[in-house]
Amino acid sequence: MFTGIIEAKGKIKSLVNHGDDIRLTVASGKLDMSDVALGDSIATNGVCLTVVDFGHDFYSVDVSSETIKYTGFANYSNGDEVNLEKAMRADTRFGGHIVSGHVDGLGVVESITDHQRYIEVWVKAPDGLAKYIAHKGSITVDGVSLTVNEVKGASFMLWLIPHTLQETIIGQYKKGTKVNLEVDVVARYLERLMLGDKAADAHKSDISMSFLAENGYLK
Structure with missing residues (x-):
């Protein structure tokens, strides 16, 4: 289980195909790896993945064909930045909302408007997810716990503050960017x-x- 509060931005070091699956290695950036063990879960752009190898500044995971089908991993390349969060502990502050790391589908950024102190982002979700997205409800976008501020059909709007833009990859979004979505469980x-x-x-x-x-x- 995760909270949707991003701990670090990582960077993809390698993507190696193994048949239908991918071995993904991520440079972990400022993520604290001191307590990571084999078999631990790390949410990578909101996808719960199991650590199969690691060091003080990286970890590797296997991404199945099923995960590739429903997430943005098919579009990622070496050097791309990703949001990182380790699985929550029992004594961790629950600052976001309940996030399972099981992505429901891909959304597409429709527009970005700069309002100086925050940006307004509209995302188009798959039609099948529209019924789960509610005004002032929670949604996970690339692993980030966010509040839905407006809903129009399958599209929803987010207000994003400078801290979120700085500490996550959302600051890199542009029109047409595909994002991993997980609706509120x-x-x-x-x-x-x-x-x-x-x-x-x-x-x-x-x-x-x-x-x-x-x-x-x-x-």
Whole structure:
């Protein structure tokens, strides 16, 4: 489990193909590697990956074809910077929100507007994720825990302060940048719970806007 509070920016040192999988090695930057062990999890641009090799300034992970399919790893190159967060400990401050490191899909940056003290970023999510994105709800973008400030269909808007831009790779975004998205896990559990006894028989979700209205969840 992670919090979405980025600890460091790393840099991709190598991407080596092993059939359908990739061995990824990341220069860990200022990430504290002193307590990292084999088998630990490090969220890399929001993707929970298992450490298979490491040193004082790097770690390596294997990225499966399934992960490549649903994340931006197919578009990464040597030298690209990535957001890093080690798995949270029981005595860690919970400053963000519950982040599993299981990316739901790729979003695309639609626009960036500079407002001097912050920037306004609009991201287009896949249509299938739109129902999980709520005004003032939480969303994870490339591993960063952020608050949704406005929603229009499958697009949502973020306000980003200078600290976030400096400490994460979001400061490098431009129109068309593809980003890893993880929706709030609470929304997914709520959807499943609302199916009730039908959950065991359902092959796909029956939750829709009309279903929510009919059951008193919308006014």
